[in-house]
Amino acid sequence: MKTICIYFEIHQANHLKRYRFFDIGTDHYYYDDYENERSITETAQRSYIPALRAMLEMTQTYGKYFRVAFSVSGVVLELLEQYAPEVIDLLGQLNDTGCVEFLAEPYSHGLASLGNTESFKLETKRQARKMKELFGHTPKVLRNSSLIYSDEIGVLAAEMGFKGMLAEGAKHILGWKSPHYVYKCAMDPRLSLLLRDYKLSDDISLRFSNSSWSEYPLMADKYIRWITELPEGENVVNIFMELDALGMYQPLSSNILEFLRALPAVAMQHDIIFATPSEVIAKNKAVAPMEMLYPVSWNDEERDTSCWLGNGMQREAFNKLYDEKIVGRILACPDRRIKQDWDRLQASDNLRFMTTKPMNVHMYRSFYDSPYDAFTNYMNILGDFLKRVRDMFSDAVENDELNSLYTQIANMDEELNAKENEISRLRARLEKYEPKSEPAPECVKPALEKSAEGTKKQTVAKKAPSTTKKTPDTPKKTPAAKKTTASTPKKR
Numbered sequence: 001m002k003t004i005c006i007y008f009e010i011h012q013a014n015h016l017k018r019y020r021f022f023d024i025g026t027d028h029y030y031y032d033d034y035e036n037e038r039s040i041t042e043t044a045q046r047s048y049i050p051a052l053r054a055m056l057e058m059t060q061t062y063g064k065y066f067r068v069a070f071s072v073s074g075v076v077l078e079l080l081e082q083y084a085p086e087v088i089d090l091l092g093q094l095n096d097t098g099c100v101e102f103l104a105e106p107y108s109h110g111l112a113s114l115g116n117t118e119s120f121k122l123e124t125k126r127q128a129r130k131m132k133e134l135f136g137h138t139p140k141v142l143r144n145s146s147l148i149y150s151d152e153i154g155v156l157a158a159e160m161g162f163k164g165m166l167a168e169g170a171k172h173i174l175g176w177k178s179p180h181y182v183y184k185c186a187m188d189p190r191l192s193l194l195l196r197d198y199k200l201s202d203d204i205s206l207r208f209s210n211s212s213w214s215e216y217p218l219m220a221d222k223y224i225r226w227i228t229e230l231p232e233g234e235n236v237v238n239i240f241m242e243l244d245a246l247g248m249y250q251p252l253s254s255n256i257l258e259f260l261r262a263l264p265a266v267a268m269q270h271d272i273i274f275a276t277p278s279e280v281i282a283k284n285k286a287v288a289p290m291e292m293l294y295p296v297s298w299n300d301e302e303r304d305t306s307c308w309l310g311n312g313m314q315r316e317a318f319n320k321l322y323d324e325k326i327v328g329r330i331l332a333c334p335d336r337r338i339k340q341d342w343d344r345l346q347a348s349d350n351l352r353f354m355t356t357k358p359m360n361v362h363m364y365r366s367f368y369d370s371p372y373d374a375f376t377n378y379m380n381i382l383g384d385f386l387k388r389v390r391d392m393f394s395d396a397v398e399n400d401e402l403n404s405l406y407t408q409i410a411n412m413d414e415e416l417n418a419k420e421n422e423i424s425r426l427r428a429r430l431e432k433y434e435p436k437s438e439p440a441p442e443c444v445k446p447a448l449e450k451s452a453e454g455t456k457k458q459t460v461a462k463k464a465p466s467t468t469k470k471t472p473d474t475p476k477k478t479p480a481a482k483k484t485t486a487s488t489p490k491k492r
Contacts, residue, residue, distance in 0.1 A: 013349035044084035047247030074107030101276035104139035110346030115322030154185035169195035170303035180234035183290035205245035209254035220262035
């Protein structure tokens, strides 16, 4: 039976402000709050809120037949909590339906998986704990920033305990193979891989409202027909995209939400089901290992990391950002502001603004006039940030000391996770073995009531003497009387 797995990414970067060389050392606040509020509010009103409401209606109409998955970066959660809490409320309502799965991803939506594996592990676990805190479920599937994946990253995911990971079904990786199967990591078979069908995904996220597209207009019945026409055995269709494709890239006036609402009804007619990533992995055995020696992503036609690391400016910024000495100091640093700035400066969008690659579509660059302008502004900010980090620790601090500090942090993090798992296990056992009280049968209720009434009378009778006030005429008891009274309960 063919299965559709729909997943949406929710991420928005923090906009940096214009920061000049002479600000280094004097101004430690790097963000354009006005632009952050404007952009996240606009995205929420035009995309997130109407799209999530539409999906909530779909769960009410189709019950648990309709399934969907999300991942939410930590940096966008902070923006939503501050400026658009209604989005988090809607995600919570969707979670309550039981039709949604939340995936793990790096908290910063950064490139730590390519730059520092320890940082990648820590922030992925931090985001997973945030999902547990908000929605009550610990993610079992990992989605890296922009679907970046390689064999080495797959090993890291398996070591962290994830059952599966999302990846791009790039043509140069697949060759003659199809993305419509479950695969496994070539270096660790414990990890299953779900590969994105980039054509069917981009038909919705990039081409839906394009009137010059040969398939325009795209209707739900046509889209489902394409899926039914897939060869026999190709049963897993992974549709992965950004949530703001619904409303921002494809405006609501294009009827994109009407298309989405119609998909389950048409799919049901053709015996096609919906499933979350964990359900797909549980129900489908991996057919073969998928080898990816070099990192693959869902960005641009090359489906690689060249949009972040394709030129000298980007590589210089990346190397300074993930310098081993700097990362060690940051991970050992107790300063909350340093940690927060570290999350925001890691966001992959900052490096993407510096790309010099030719684009088939318009490239959003925030307020930057050119990639060189983006590089200059970012490096000024990074220079001030790195100076603050170095000021936290003197140059006399050896790398061994820093490594010891952040090893302790990593061990504490693992210990907390182990304790949380043990608590969950013990709670489950307690619920399993705890006797459940059942209502008494009607035939014995009168007897129980009579017994309870008798017990109540006896209790009142026992308490009565102790509540009686002594009058002046009452003679005092002798010690012998007291002794007798005290020994009476023992004789009983």
